[in-house]
Amino acid sequence: MAEALTKRSADDLRSPICCILGHVDTGKTKLLDCIRRTNVQEGEAGGITQQIGATYFPMENIRERTKELPEAANMRVPGLLVIDTPGHESFTNLRSRGSGLCDIAILVIDIMHGLEPQTIESINLLRMRKTPFIVALNKVDRLYQWKPRNNAPIRTTLQEQERHTKSEFETRTKQIMVQLQEQSLNSELYWKNKDKRKAVSIIPTSAISGEGIPDLLYLLVLLTQEMMEKKLMYVSEVECTVLEVKVVEGLGTTIDVVLVNGVLHEGDQIVVCGMQGPIVTTIRALLTPHPMKELRVKGSYQHHKELKAAQGIKITAQGLEHAIAGTQLYVVGEDEDVETIKEEAMKDMKSVMGRIDKSGEGVCVQASTLGSLEALLEFLKTPDVNIPVSGISIGPVHKKDIMRASVMLERKKEYATILAFDVKVTPEARELAEELGVKIFTADIIYHLFDQFTAYLKNTREEKRRDTAEEAIFPCILKILPNCVFNKKDPIIVGVVVLDGFAKVGTPICVPSKDGEFIDLGRIASLEINHKVVDVAKKGEEVAMKASSGFTLFSFAHSVVVPQIMGDENQKMFGRHFDYDDLLVSHITRRSIDVLKENYRTELSSEEWKLIMKLKGIFRIL
Numbered sequence: 001m002a003e004a005l006t007k008r009s010a011d012d013l014r015s016p017i018c019c020i021l022g023h024v025d026t027g028k029t030k031l032l033d034c035i036r037r038t039n040v041q042e043g044e045a046g047g048i049t050q051q052i053g054a055t056y057f058p059m060e061n062i063r064e065r066t067k068e069l070p071e072a073a074n075m076r077v078p079g080l081l082v083i084d085t086p087g088h089e090s091f092t093n094l095r096s097r098g099s100g101l102c103d104i105a106i107l108v109i110d111i112m113h114g115l116e117p118q119t120i121e122s123i124n125l126l127r128m129r130k131t132p133f134i135v136a137l138n139k140v141d142r143l144y145q146w147k148p149r150n151n152a153p154i155r156t157t158l159q160e161q162e163r164h165t166k167s168e169f170e171t172r173t174k175q176i177m178v179q180l181q182e183q184s185l186n187s188e189l190y191w192k193n194k195d196k197r198k199a200v201s202i203i204p205t206s207a208i209s210g211e212g213i214p215d216l217l218y219l220l221v222l223l224t225q226e227m228m229e230k231k232l233m234y235v236s237e238v239e240c241t242v243l244e245v246k247v248v249e250g251l252g253t254t255i256d257v258v259l260v261n262g263v264l265h266e267g268d269q270i271v272v273c274g275m276q277g278p279i280v281t282t283i284r285a286l287l288t289p290h291p292m293k294e295l296r297v298k299g300s301y302q303h304h305k306e307l308k309a310a311q312g313i314k315i316t317a318q319g320l321e322h323a324i325a326g327t328q329l330y331v332v333g334e335d336e337d338v339e340t341i342k343e344e345a346m347k348d349m350k351s352v353m354g355r356i357d358k359s360g361e362g363v364c365v366q367a368s369t370l371g372s373l374e375a376l377l378e379f380l381k382t383p384d385v386n387i388p389v390s391g392i393s394i395g396p397v398h399k400k401d402i403m404r405a406s407v408m409l410e411r412k413k414e415y416a417t418i419l420a421f422d423v424k425v426t427p428e429a430r431e432l433a434e435e436l437g438v439k440i441f442t443a444d445i446i447y448h449l450f451d452q453f454t455a456y457l458k459n460t461r462e463e464k465r466r467d468t469a470e471e472a473i474f475p476c477i478l479k480i481l482p483n484c485v486f487n488k489k490d491p492i493i494v495g496v497v498v499l500d501g502f503a504k505v506g507t508p509i510c511v512p513s514k515d516g517e518f519i520d521l522g523r524i525a526s527l528e529i530n531h532k533v534v535d536v537a538k539k540g541e542e543v544a545m546k547a548s549s550g551f552t553l554f555s556f557a558h559s560v561v562v563p564q565i566m567g568d569e570n571q572k573m574f575g576r577h578f579d580y581d582d583l584l585v586s587h588i589t590r591r592s593i594d595v596l597k598e599n600y601r602t603e604l605s606s607e608e609w610k611l612i613m614k615l616k617g618i619f620r621i622l
């Protein structure tokens, strides 16, 4: 990049970009609401904020809000741009995007709850990204008999509290400081904090009464100015991220972006990452909402010839239909090669495509933005979830997506599924899915999607188990106990000890003989331990077993005795065909092993799998 283009100046600072992190329900959305005095929270799915939104706070507004703080004089940045990041733990990726973008973060902690799992996760993330942050110790108004004073600086309002309220405040704050210490973080109430680089500043706040908000705004500006002057020095090289792709009536498909650095002009040639390859287009209009209105809230827009960082901007241009949210926007400079920029623009998409399972087996996932797609993919990858992915898409679910998912019907039916996160499904797509038997799960909260899918998997697994119950043969080796033969021929009734594996009602039992022949004794029809009927006898247990060649699982389930028509000469008899020296084993087959592998892989212990391998040898199964 040419020297002239990257010129920095201390007189020309850009607005710092700030993001909010914290555990669910600590009040992140409410805190933002309180700052901007709108109400986005009510409109959100399950109260959880899932898209990155941005709010620009012009300096006039911050000055007005901080006027009761005498120290808040020297604020040199033009304003503050706050990115609204979600708090659910599965959103590590989206948050890391947020953190990646931002200069400073607010970590919200509920004063009544202290550190919670996602607080710790957020701290680790902030540390990893080396993002400075301050702690908003929120919900102080919930302290016993708190006397609120709307929008007051926190020290003023603290002074007005009764002794016992102050004392509760101090105790809770100290406890939280200890908890932070346990995470190797020094912290201090911001007005006592001598070295803001070494200890994290804590600002007590209430998002309901607005107490502490002036302090929060002041500190955000002060810290970014003091600690990151160089980073905040305006650089003319464009750094810009697409937050959302939206169709707006009268404007067509637009993109909402955060311009972190540089200037955008009407008429600039830009490149963005698209579902069907890079999109090269020209900025038709640069729009901003009216100050103090969040980008997502409907309203009229202001047009601009050019806009300078940092800002949340809506861009209209042709051909943005397939643009992908969460990717970078590039401006093609005068001497720059469009082809190189196109390649650069597609890198983000390439990285998510790398998540497709090599075996080609897995569910299809679809989300509204690259950030949410990444969050969903990240979630599906976690060890206790572990769902393979065979296809990825961004935007609404169309017929072609159903066709792609339907390929799985032949290979693994339960994966012929689309997990659609925060996107619409067209009626034609739904119809086709119904026709072909492709499942679509939609939700706007990731873990709900997961819950639905796992419930479905469980159902299909149970269904399959029911269908294959006759063929699932569990491994066991039994030894007949001395003097415990109660009936010598069909139904054979003997007392046995389970030497290995487990005996289960329905298991076909046989006696392997030395010459490679097997004497089949029928299936286990019933088991009794100490006169109590049981379904399973475990290794080491002694059990009375009835084995009958006329027994089927069907007859067991329906209490029907299927009469056995068999000549006496075919009946296997204790004493004639087998004896105390013979072991009784479950008669496994190639098919039964496959059924167990398919449906009971995790239920059987490694010892039991070893036994299956041993029996496989006895029965000479390949």
Ligand SMILES: Nc1nc2c(ncn2[C@@H]2O[C@H](COP(=O)(O)OP(=O)(O)OP(=O)(O)O)[C@@H](O)[C@H]2O)c(=O)[nH]1
Residues within 6 Å of the ligand: 022, 023, 024, 025, 026, 027, 028, 029, 030, 031, 041, 046, 047, 048, 049, 086, 087, 088, 138, 139, 140, 141, 142, 205, 206, 207, 208, 209
């Ligand atoms: N009393 C009190 N309640 C608060 C305060 N801040 C938030 N709340 C309440 O706490 C609940 C959660 O607030 P949100 O702003 O949705 O919390 P959040 O952190 O954005 O939650 P997620 O988006 O679910 O992660 C809501 O019922 C709020 O009204 C506060 O300062 N005082």
